[in-house]
Amino acid sequence: xxxxxxxxxWEQLSDRPEIVATMGRxxxxxxxVLRPGSVTGADLALRSFAxxxxxxxxxxxSVGQVTRRHIEDYxxxxxxxxxxxxxxxxxxxxxxxxxxxxxxxxRIDEWGWxxxxxxxxxxxxxxxxQDHPLPKALxxxxxxxxxxxxxxxxxxxxxxxxxxxxxxxxxxxxxxALTADAVVQIGAAPWLHxxxxxxxxxxxxxxxPHLVTLIEEYRTAHVPPGHPLLLPRENGRPLDRHxxxxxxxxxxxxxxxxxxxxxQLRHTLATQAINRGMxxxxxxxxxxxxxxxxxxxxxxxxxRTVADEYFAVTDQVDALxxxxxxxxADAIGPKMARLRREHHRLLGNGxxxxxxxxxxxFEAICxxxxxxxxxxxxxxxxxxxxxxxxxxxxxxxxxxxxxxLTGLTEGEAS
Numbered sequence: 001x002x003x004x005x006x007x008x009x010w011e012q013l014s015d016r017p018e019i020v021a022t023m024g025r026x027x028x029x030x031x032x033v034l035r036p037g038s039v040t041g042a043d044l045a046l047r048s049f050a051x052x053x054x055x056x057x058x059x060x061x062s063v064g065q066v067t068r069r070h071i072e073d074y075x076x077x078x079x080x081x082x083x084x085x086x087x088x089x090x091x092x093x094x095x096x097x098x099x100x101x102x103x104x105x106x107r108i109d110e111w112g113w114x115x116x117x118x119x120x121x122x123x124x125x126x127x128x129x130q131d132h133p134l135p136k137a138l139x140x141x142x143x144x145x146x147x148x149x150x151x152x153x154x155x156x157x158x159x160x161x162x163x164x165x166x167x168x169x170x171x172x173x174x175x176x177a178l179t180a181d182a183v184v185q186i187g188a189a190p191w192l193h194x195x196x197x198x199x200x201x202x203x204x205x206x207x208x209p210h211l212v213t214l215i216e217e218y219r220t221a222h223v224p225p226g227h228p229l230l231l232p233r234e235n236g237r238p239l240d241r242h243x244x245x246x247x248x249x250x251x252x253x254x255x256x257x258x259x260x261x262x263x264q265l266r267h268t269l270a271t272q273a274i275n276r277g278m279x280x281x282x283x284x285x286x287x288x289x290x291x292x293x294x295x296x297x298x299x300x301x302x303x304r305t306v307a308d309e310y311f312a313v314t315d316q317v318d319a320l321x322x323x324x325x326x327x328x329a330d331a332i333g334p335k336m337a338r339l340r341r342e343h344h345r346l347l348g349n350g351x352x353x354x355x356x357x358x359x360x361x362f363e364a365i366c367x368x369x370x371x372x373x374x375x376x377x378x379x380x381x382x383x384x385x386x387x388x389x390x391x392x393x394x395x396x397x398x399x400x401x402x403x404x405l406t407g408l409t410e411g412e413a414s
Contacts, residue, residue: 006082007047008054018062019050022115026104045100052077063108068121075126095127102126137267142257146248149255158247160218160231161239165248165262168192168205169269169287172241172262178230180223183212194288203288348381350374367400376408 013020023046031039052074053060060066078097083089089097102122109116138146143166150162165175174194182193190207215231222234232238244262252260266287273283350373352366366372374382386401 007044008051010047013047013050013054016050016054016061018115019053019060022063022108022113023047023050023104026108030107041096042100042104045097046104048078048081048097049074049101063115064117066105066117066121071121071126091128098122098127136261136264137271138257138260138264140272142255143268143272145255146252146257146260149251152254153251156218156221157231157234158251160214161244161247162251162265163214164211164231165244165265166269167208167211169266170194170205171266171288172244174288175231176229176239176241176244180228180230182230183207183215203285205286350378367404374404374408379405379408382408 010020010024027039027043027046030042034042053066053070056073056077057070060070075098078094079088081089083093102120102124105117105120105122109120146162147166150159150166153159161175164170165172177195178192179195182195184191184193184204186204190209190212192205192207194203194205218231223229223232224236227236229238233243241262248260248262248265252258270283270287273286350366352369352372382401382404386398386405389395389397389401
């Protein structure tokens, strides 16, 4: 068996040589275009399905014999598999395994391989729905505590690691891969060149002068000339994500904070930026997002932004629901009383009978207002509005004018 999930190796699956050959050929093909990590994930997913066939479908000797029934049997078999640290595979792992297997069938069908089944036996609906929790960012108070705790650390590498991550929003893999020449001067300002990473694109980030000083201080004390990395360990070896996580939680424990994942610092910077007015486009460029969909997640957790927008309209909302206080009887003279009774404002398709002293709460939706009245003289106008709404597929608007026209017809009949 191989790995913590106890899947057989390809050698242990040699009883199905045609299946192994087809899947091996596929892995060779995707290795030409995908990153090694993606190929490793595909290898795991295909070995999982091959192990199922070996165990539960002994009559299947080639990929071309796989049917829909085999997929339906495989799904519950996979759902019962143990995870690395859990009794069952997580939903995310199930979705990845099944999605990777489906792509295998789709691709070999598109490529016209003789080993492909007569029809692709998997559908998008075979993948379990996954939760999409919002990014977990530190609030302003926790971020400030973490920064102060990092600045108090005796080991300079801990401090520089946390400050760079917290102030740049770099992914851990990007941070550990920064090259010695990553800090560059463009115009009058320092910038950080982030090499090609997760999304196969590099980018430049504006670098706070304080970080420039901190990085230079560490490199002067601990990095020999000619070292290829910007911030290696003191012994010259490169940092890794586990070491960075330990640094982060060492400072976090000092600050009295619960466990912190390095990616939370990326979420923290993005949330701080959007709460202080930075545009989504600028945040996307800063974080290296290829799609705005990735950046829009932060709009959902922009607490201060949402609060400011909400309280800006609170007074107007309160006014909408407030109960109007009637004027004292002695404050209304005969002329005011007559004006209140007879006030009509001519509209294009009826009259507004709202008392003059009341504010209009609906503005452009008069037909839904209780003060709106219409008469037979406006039939042609109402009919034209109904026909226009119907022609444009505005069914709700068409129904509204139809009700008004029906009311006029009933009024004539009575």
